[in-house]
Amino acid sequence: MELTRSCLVVHGRDLADDRGAAARHMVWCRRTDELVDGPNASHITPQALDRWERRLEDLFAGRPYDMLDAALSDTITKFPIDIQPFKDMIDGMRTDLKKARYKNFDELYMYCYYVAGTVGLMSVPVMGIAPESKATAESVYGAALALGLANQLTNILRDVGEDARRGRIYLPQDELAEAGLSDEDIFKGVVTDKWRKFMKRQIKRARMFFEEAERGVTELRKESRWPVWASLLLYRQILDEIEANDYNNFTKRAYVGKAKKVLALPVAYGKSLLLPSSLRNNQT
Numbered sequence: 001m002e003l004t005r006s007c008l009v010v011h012g013r014d015l016a017d018d019r020g021a022a023a024r025h026m027v028w029c030r031r032t033d034e035l036v037d038g039p040n041a042s043h044i045t046p047q048a049l050d051r052w053e054r055r056l057e058d059l060f061a062g063r064p065y066d067m068l069d070a071a072l073s074d075t076i077t078k079f080p081i082d083i084q085p086f087k088d089m090i091d092g093m094r095t096d097l098k099k100a101r102y103k104n105f106d107e108l109y110m111y112c113y114y115v116a117g118t119v120g121l122m123s124v125p126v127m128g129i130a131p132e133s134k135a136t137a138e139s140v141y142g143a144a145l146a147l148g149l150a151n152q153l154t155n156i157l158r159d160v161g162e163d164a165r166r167g168r169i170y171l172p173q174d175e176l177a178e179a180g181l182s183d184e185d186i187f188k189g190v191v192t193d194k195w196r197k198f199m200k201r202q203i204k205r206a207r208m209f210f211e212e213a214e215r216g217v218t219e220l221r222k223e224s225r226w227p228v229w230a231s232l233l234l235y236r237q238i239l240d241e242i243e244a245n246d247y248n249n250f251t252k253r254a255y256v257g258k259a260k261k262v263l264a265l266p267v268a269y270g271k272s273l274l275l276p277s278s279l280r281n282n283q284t
């Protein structure tokens with residue numbers, strides 16, 4: 001407790017009593033330094049991740065280190081949140097420090113679970129399952145996991161060129177080989193028919209995960225559905241934009257324009273008014 005208290009004092013100011021933006025900024029800067037090992041470092045280090053994990057355990061035990069930890073500590077007292085997805089996410093980041101290739105989709109799936117599926121699992125206890133829903137908790141968590149995976153796969157497909165320039169290829173190596181493509185082709189970054197065919201298959205799979213996620217959104221509490229629908233519809237459109245760019249994700253960033261984003265909001269709102277699909281299916 002002694003340690004916790006002293007950790008809340010930064011640059012002589014007691015952050016527990018200071019709600020100003022400057023204090024929050026200081027905490028944020030310090031927090032970032034903590035994570036990247038030194039103020040000018042640009043990479044997260046294994047030591048920083050170890051420290052992050054210790055802080056995670058501390059805050060789950062009611063000993064937050066700073067104001068942001070305290071916010072999460074408060075959240076876990078209010079909602080039934082498990083520490084495991086948080087630990088898994090840190091493990092996913094450890095993997096990312098060591099691994100720059102994925103043999104097959106199973107390996108990629110695991111990576112996507114660790115860095116993004118976990119976010120879905122963390123969110124459900126806060127968003128809540130609708131009291132009227134007849135769906136099993138397992139199926140709702142499955143849908144949340146699917147949305148994390150769909151988002152991460154989309155992110156990977158959007159960033160192929162950017163990742164390659166950092167020496168990373170987050171695409172299943174066996175599927176690349178099957179399509180007659182090599183790492184060299186990715187580094188060269190030329191859109192060919194082979195690439196288009198490969199990309200069509202990857203996009204199709206990401207859309208399947210979005211579809212699985214859709215079945216779970218309606219089971220969430222009414223007030224949680226709108227933002228989830230909005231994020232799902234917006235992120236899924238990145239896949240349409242990759243197609244519109246004729247699969248050039250090497251040098252063109254797939255981007256959803258403002259008008260489409262604004263349009264997605266009322267559509268998402270309309271969808272959020274639908275009854276849980278578990279009830280609709282029972283009605284017929």
Ligand SMILES: CC(C)=CCC/C(C)=C/CC/C(C)=C/CC/C(C)=C/COP(=O)(O)OP(=O)(O)O
Binds near residue numbers: 123141152228
């Ligand atoms: C569907 C149900 C039942 C619940 C919703 C559950 C939720 C909120 C799921 C969403 C999970 C989510 C937002 C995952 C994040 C995935 C993602 C795109 C991560 C990419 O993050 P970065 O790697 O930081 O992105 P950049 O590469 O752009 O920096």
